[in-house]
Amino acid sequence: MSEKSKPQLILDKAIDLSVNLTGSGFPISIFPSKIQKIIREVNDCYGFPIDYVGAAMLVAVSVAVGNTHLARMKEGWDESAILYMALIGRPGANKSHPLSFAMRPFVEHDYEQNRIYEKQYLEYQDQLEMSRKERAEKGIDVCLREPIRRRFLVSDITPEGLSLIHSQNRRGLCLLSDELSAWVKNFNRYNNGSEEQFWLSVFSAKPTMSDRKSSRSSIFIKRPFISVIGTMQKRILSELAKGERSANGFIDRILFVILKHELSTRWSMKQPTFDVANEWQNILSRLMCIECAYDENNDICLSSSPLLKKPLKGFLSGSMVCQTNAIQNLTRPSLASIANCRYTPSDSA
Structure with missing residues (x-):
């Protein structure tokens, strides 16, 4: 993981911790800031x-x-x-x-x-x-x-x-x-x-x-x-x-x-x-x-996007922590573009 992504990871954990204090278990940090x-x-x-x-x-x-x-x-x-x-x-x-x-x-x-x-x-x-x-x-x-x-x-x-x-x-x-x-x-x-x-x-x-x-x-x-x-x-x-x-x-x-x-x-x-x-x-x-x-x-031309390899490997590893981090890395780029938010990818591609 690059140095750039570490502050974002810390922020994500802080966001999810604050949400957990409300009794929720949903990791809203997977979403861009606008949706959060x-x-x-x-x-x-x-x-x-x-x-x-x-x-x-x-x-x-x-x-x-x-x-x-x-x-x-x-x-x-x-x-x-x-x-x-x-x-x-x-x-x-x-x-x-x-x-x-x-x-x-x-x-x-x-x-x-x-x-x-x-x-x-x-x-x-x-x-x-x-x-x-x-x-x-x-x-x-x-x-x-x-x-x-x-x-x-x-x-x-x-x-x-x-x-x-x-x-x-x-x-x-x-x-x-x-x-x-x-x-x-x-x-x-x-x-x-x-x-x-x-x-x-x-x-x-x-x-x-x-x-x-x-x-x-x-x-x-x-x-x-x-x-x-x-x-x-x-x-x-x-x-x-x-x-x-x-x-x-x-x-x-x-x-x-x-x-x-x-x-x-x-x-x-x-x-x-x-x-x-x-x-x-x-x-x-x-x-x-x-x-x-x-x-x-007149058939639909489907557009496919390759998934990031390291986050996918982390999700399939079976570790709950790895799965949560992987979901964030897999979903954040796509959801950020939806919400028109800035996103800086890590070196996990």
Whole structure:
């Protein structure tokens, strides 16, 4: 490690130590200073638990990245930023508010896109009623295409419906559920086990195919991207272990966020010193505005970035200290560029 990186490492440890004093175990030092400031501010003024808001923001970043970038482990081995996250806590543990805060930029985006879609669909319906001659006279394409609703978020949906929406939004999606238990309970609502297998495959970004009964065509998604996040109460965690989920790797795919100490949300008269929602919106919008590149076959051109070798080796070493430091070194450069923050890499590349 270079001399330049030592002060940063000391600062990171000091930041995490101060966070630990609040009862949180989430290493917010993995984030650039702008995002750290937002997390501290909403914790101090709104009482959002650092673990919940930090984890939710991490998933939000993954969704905003989507299929625009991959992490290259080795030649021929690329990993997506897909995350399955569950915020665990008792009722009233203040899980939903941090989740809503982190995902609000997507809600605003989808709301605006829905307004645009509704307007385009009305125009499409009017044009359908015209004859081919009328369309030609008005400069409208003779062969009309139904408008597509651009979006990031989905909620209660079947794999078939999700495949259709994903085919229209190939950049990526996020299943957002305030009560994640409903997602698990619905796995066998139509057939036994197939929906669970669908989510196992999606996590690994394996190709998915959906053959719809109502259509002769099928939907083929070469590299799906669907992150999942929601809240869940401790008492129904046992639902996740039912069937083969404890043996087939399903549970291992989920990151569980559980507070060390569940305290009642304290009321604070403090007001934020800056517009935290707007600042978070600006940071996330920089990623959301990145366009997916397409080749001549209209397939997504995925951009891969090689991981830093020494931090990756440290993460795989099994040491908790090494893993924490490695996560900081692996994530800070990318997240810093997202937040438009300065970052000086060490000699670990």
